[in-house]
Amino acid sequence: MTSSVGFTLVQLRYFLVAAESGSMTAASAELHIAQSAVSTAVYNLERDLQAQLFIRRRGRGLVLTPAGKRLQHQARELLARAREIEGEARGSGGAFSGPVAVGCFVTLAPYHLPALFSECTSRYPGIEIDVVEAEAEQLIQALRAGRIDFALTYDLGLSGDPELRSETIAHAPAYAIVPAGHPLAGRESVELTELAAEPLVLLDLPHSRDYFRALVAATGTEPDVRYRTQSYETVRSMVAQGLGYSVLNQRPATSQTYGGGEVVALPLRDGRPPLEVKLVYVDSVAQTARTRAVMELLRGIATHRSAAG
Structure with missing residues (x-):
């Protein structure tokens, strides 16, 4: 018989958004729920783990404790794995079935997403691509909070972030x-x-x-x-x-x-x-097989566009 776990995936998700946004108020606005729901979820998570995750500074937001920083990395991996399990359960059970959450810089979306959907439907019909279109900073926040698996964006605002790994797949001259x-x-x-x-x-x-x-x-x-x-x-x-x-x-x-x-x-x-077009993801989070497959499709699309141009 397996032992029960005290915390929930919802608590982890609320914790990650609060950690990224820096306040319960901002997290509640992003999650479209009451602030009390975020605060209660984080309080219960701290109680279940018997660890303080945030230093709460009146009027100055939240700061992660060392335990909170460790949990931040672990929660990202756990939520990514949970999405993978959900996708396999809903799909055929193969490695290329289930959801992949892709972030895309708003001006890149018309040039890459139609081809991506077409290629993915043809080659991996079991993969469901969910897209978040936003500007660079919002995409970085979504990566850190575990809401997207990777982002397609320009090399804008990425330098100096040790948590992120990036790969240049194309160049875009002005x-x-x-x-x-x-x-x-x-x-x-x-x-x-x-x-x-x-x-x-x-x-x-x-x-x-x-x-x-x-x-x-x-x-x-x-x-x-x-x-x-x-x-x-x-x-x-x-x-x-x-x-x-x-x-x-x-x-x-x-x-x-x-x-x-x-x-x-x-x-x-x-x-x-030129600006560099990059695939960006969190270094500490292992990518699923289907996520890697979608990233490879984007590499091919970028290579084809460069050759055509």
């Missing part, structure tokens, strides 16, 4: 876009100095905004950010309407925009290094 009728639209390439005096339509996402502003600032001029939007396609549509130029990394297959106008993509001659 390029400028201008309206179809722009005086430079017929050029094969440009330098940003030729556009720096014009209004900049900024893709206003965390880390991304700093990257694009730094590209223009490197020309020795202060970017004239006239318009901001968090939508990749809105940036293209605003440029097509003649409201300014922009700098992006991923290239759509068409020059047409949602607004009906047309943009022209111009490679940059400034010699700035």
Whole structure:
């Protein structure tokens, strides 16, 4: 007869979200439950384990104790294994059946997810891909809290984190876009100095905004950010309407925009290094066979896109 375990997977999940967010209030908002439910779950977990997991600082949030830090790593592995067991029970029982939670940077999603779903359905029909689309910092938080198995993202905000391991699968050089009728639209390439005096339509996402502003600032001029939007396609549509130029990394297959106008993509001659497209995961969490299979599919998709481009 097996002995019972005092704590639950729900308690571990609430603990991980609280550890990542740094407060019970933030964790309750992220989990969409009452703060009292998070606090009670963590209190009961501490009682069952007979260990203090957090130092609670009034008005300054939560800090993990050494025991809490150890549990954080162990809980990630346990929850990943629980998802694997659930998937095998719901599927055919094979290694390539069940859910895989994939995080994807918002602007990368249209370029990689359709091909990923198509390839996965063809080769591994038993795998169910669940996607979280977000910006870089949110993806890192989701990784740390164990809500996703890995992330597909740019190399933005990843440096200096010893818990994360990353692998570069593609490079995305920056390029400028201008309206179809722009005086430079017929050029094969440009330098940003030729556009720096014009209004900049900024893709206003965390880390991304700093990257694009730094590209223009490197020309020795202060970017004239006239318009901001968090939508990749809105940036293209605003440029097509003649409201300014922009700098992006991923290239759509068409020059047409949602607004009906047309943009022209111009490679940059400034010699700035391209952004790296990376697969990122928590180093201490062992990946399941189906997760590794999905990651391999993304490697192949990235290689095919690079060859086609």
